[in-house]
Amino acid sequence: MTDGHTGIRSTRSATRGGAGVRGGTAGGHVGPSSTGLSPTEPAIVTPPSAGSASTASPSAGPAAVTPPSTGSALAGAGRPLPRARGPITAWLFDRLARPPHRFDPPPLPGPARPVNGAAAVDVPPAADPAPLLDEDLQLALFACYELHYQGFDGVDERWEWNPSLLETRGILEARFEEGLARAVPRPSAGPELSAVPRSTAPKPPVAPVPSAGPKPSTAPKSSAVPVPSAGPAAWMRRALTELVAADDGPALSAYLQREADLEQFREFVVHRSIYHLKEADPHTWAIPRLRGQAKAALVEIQTDEYGGGRAERMHAELFRVTMRRLGLDDSYGAYLDRVPAVTLAISNTMSLFGLHRRHRGALLGHLAAFEMTSSLPNRRYGRGLRRLGGDEAACSFYDEHVQADAVHEQIAAHDMCGGFAAAHPELAGDVLYGAACALALDRLFATHVLACWRRGATSLREHGGGEVTSGPGR
Ligand SMILES: [Fe+2]
Ligand SMILES: [Fe+2]
Numbered sequence: 001m002t003d004g005h006t007g008i009r010s011t012r013s014a015t016r017g018g019a020g021v022r023g024g025t026a027g028g029h030v031g032p033s034s035t036g037l038s039p040t041e042p043a044i045v046t047p048p049s050a051g052s053a054s055t056a057s058p059s060a061g062p063a064a065v066t067p068p069s070t071g072s073a074l075a076g077a078g079r080p081l082p083r084a085r086g087p088i089t090a091w092l093f094d095r096l097a098r099p100p101h102r103f104d105p106p107p108l109p110g111p112a113r114p115v116n117g118a119a120a121v122d123v124p125p126a127a128d129p130a131p132l133l134d135e136d137l138q139l140a141l142f143a144c145y146e147l148h149y150q151g152f153d154g155v156d157e158r159w160e161w162n163p164s165l166l167e168t169r170g171i172l173e174a175r176f177e178e179g180l181a182r183a184v185p186r187p188s189a190g191p192e193l194s195a196v197p198r199s200t201a202p203k204p205p206v207a208p209v210p211s212a213g214p215k216p217s218t219a220p221k222s223s224a225v226p227v228p229s230a231g232p233a234a235w236m237r238r239a240l241t242e243l244v245a246a247d248d249g250p251a252l253s254a255y256l257q258r259e260a261d262l263e264q265f266r267e268f269v270v271h272r273s274i275y276h277l278k279e280a281d282p283h284t285w286a287i288p289r290l291r292g293q294a295k296a297a298l299v300e301i302q303t304d305e306y307g308g309g310r311a312e313r314m315h316a317e318l319f320r321v322t323m324r325r326l327g328l329d330d331s332y333g334a335y336l337d338r339v340p341a342v343t344l345a346i347s348n349t350m351s352l353f354g355l356h357r358r359h360r361g362a363l364l365g366h367l368a369a370f371e372m373t374s375s376l377p378n379r380r381y382g383r384g385l386r387r388l389g390g391d392e393a394a395c396s397f398y399d400e401h402v403q404a405d406a407v408h409e410q411i412a413a414h415d416m417c418g419g420f421a422a423a424h425p426e427l428a429g430d431v432l433y434g435a436a437c438a439l440a441l442d443r444l445f446a447t448h449v450l451a452c453w454r455r456g457a458t459s460l461r462e463h464g465g466g467e468v469t470s471g472p473g474r
Contacts, residue, residue, distance in 0.1 A: 037266055037328070037338075037460075079333040080153045081143065086136030092143060092168065100158045105168050108175070131179025132444065138341040138348060141176055144169040145351035149278055150332055173352060180349065184440045187243060187432035232425040233418035239428075240365070240413045243435055244372045249443035250450050253377035257384040260453075265388055266326050267459055268449065270335045271343045275350070276319040276397075277332050280305035282347070283367045285354030293419030294364065297411050301371070304404050318397040322385075325394035338460045342448050346441045353434055361427035362434030364420055368412040369438035374405035 081097065084090040091106050131137055146152065147160040159165050256268060280302055287298055307313035320330035329335070353363035382390075382398035392399075421428045452459035 037263070037270065078153055078331070079150075079336070081155060082139060082333075082336045084136075085139045088136045088140045088172075089143070092140050095165075096143070096152070096155045096159055100156050100162045101164070103164045105164075105171055108171060131175050132183055132345045132441070133341045134179075135341045137172060137175060138344040141169070141172045141348045141352075142336075142344045144172065145348060145355065146333075148351070148355060149281060176345075176348065176352060180437055183444075184433070184437050186429065187239070187436055188429070232421040232428060233414075236418045236421035236428055236431060237413050239432055240368055240372065240417060240435055243432060244369060244439070247373070247439045247443070249439070250446045252446035252449060253380040253384075255450060255453075257380035257387070260384060260388075262388045264453055265385060266328060269323060269326055269328060270460060271339055271445070271449070273319070273323060273328070273330075273335055274333075274339055274343055275347050277316050277330075279315045279319065282350035282354040283363060286360050286363045286367075289357050289360045290364075290420070292423060294416050294423065297415035297419060298364070298367070301367070301408050301411055301416070304408065313400075315397065315400065318400055321393050322395070322397045325390065335460075340448065340459070340461055342441070342444050346445060349437055349441055353437075359430070359434070361420065361424065361430030362437065364412075364417050365431035365434030365436075366438045367434075368409070368417045368431070369435035371405050371408040371412040373439070373442070375402055375409065378402050378405065 081093045082089075084093050088106060088108065095101070095103060143152070144165065147155070147157075147165070151157060151160075252268075256265060260268070283298070284302055287295060287302070290298060305315050307315070307317070311317060323330040350363070350366060353359040353366055378398045378401035382395045382402065385395050385398065417431050421431060449459040
């Protein structure tokens with residue numbers, strides 16, 4: 001049985017091993033921002049409710065946005081390389097603009113350079129995140145990874161597996177991984193797991209063969225296969241739940257629900273577009289690297305993320321509707337020049353974990369943390385957008401995630417990560433590390449955005465490529 005909206009079976013319990021979301025409040029007055037995104041009136045149709053804190057009028061500015069694209073449902077990427085942000089990207093983009101060729105690795109600067117002005121973040125000195133906030137490094141990595149997704153206009157597709165390019169990417173990744181390791185303490189795998197000898201670890205259960213019908217909607221769901229209630233699987237569920245519950249990052253979602261003005265909400269959507277327009281893709285890399293219960297659970301989640309066979313229900317497509325209703329350009333990568341390093345680092349973390357088999361445990365933990373911190377924040381985003389005048393279409397992406405992720409978090413923690421830990425207890429620490437990375441990056445992002453808004457500044461890059469135009473053919 002489905003709920004007719006998400007395509008998710010309503011028989012799943014939404015209370016199984018549930019995890020909280022971060023608490024706290026934004027605190028303090030947050031002034032208006034001037035994003036320069038658009039003087040164009042967003043297309044949301046319902047007027048803001050009386051007493052709304054929103055100004056509901058985008059700040060006028062020189063960075064004019066022409067009317068949003070018509071948004072054909074399945075338009076291609078079609079974006080050129082972004083603007084360079086320093087010596088690494090200038091060097092890299094110069095090569096990518098030419099036919100594939102061999103080259104020596106770039107002369108990378110020595111220690112990680114300080115953050116530029118666009119991404120100033122208040123972070124404790126004990127958790128130095130410099131590589132995570134290095135504009136040049138993060139954009140270079142993002143471009144290397146993008147060759148495995150939609151690519152760039154004008155960049156030869158053969159660059160994807162060019163040995164010199166891959167060697168360069170490896171050097172950049174080493175700096176990124178070093179930054180992640182410094183910024184994110186690695187959670188302990190716990191004595192219970194280390195006490196489980198690999199040879200006696202529970203084997204993943206085997207799902208029954210479906211009697212008929214290959215369609216996703218009729219195939220047996222992973223809930224039909226019990227995950228052991230004790231041992232590594234149970235420990236993993238508990239550990240993930242505790243990790244998420246202990247996260248105390250700033251509540252950006254609460255601010256967006258109650259206080260953000262329309263321009264700030266649009267700015268938030270611009271940041272999120274970097275991931276949401278390819279939502280689920282990075283985690284899909286894990287599918288061929290898994291077996292058994294974890295694989296079945298991941299496919300179950302991804303099936304929903306990709307709309308259960310309905311292109312218009314793909315979460316990335318729902319997000320494009322939200323962007324269009326907010327008067328934003330919904331084409332893939334439209335705002336790449338405007339987002340700071342911390343936003344790119346969120347996507348780069350997923351790609352790093354996704355493109356390396358050795359990080360498959362971390363990738364699953366990352367997805368679990370995403371799902372376990374999604375339902376309540378998305379409820380808040382939806383309420384915030386409605387307060388600002390958003391209609392049903394504008395809010396559908398958030399409404400979808402309130403429902404879907406209440407289920408996904410159970411599948412992710414219990415079936416996927418629990419099943420993976422049961423089969424691979426030696427990788428349980430990787431799962432928790434991936435979850436911790438997701439939470440840490442989200443904390444950095446929220447801290448950055450709220451700090452900028454408190455200063456009355458935009459959280460986007462102000463000099464990230466001049467005018468932001470909409471529609472293809474920029
Ligand atoms: Fe989603
Ligand atoms: Fe989800």
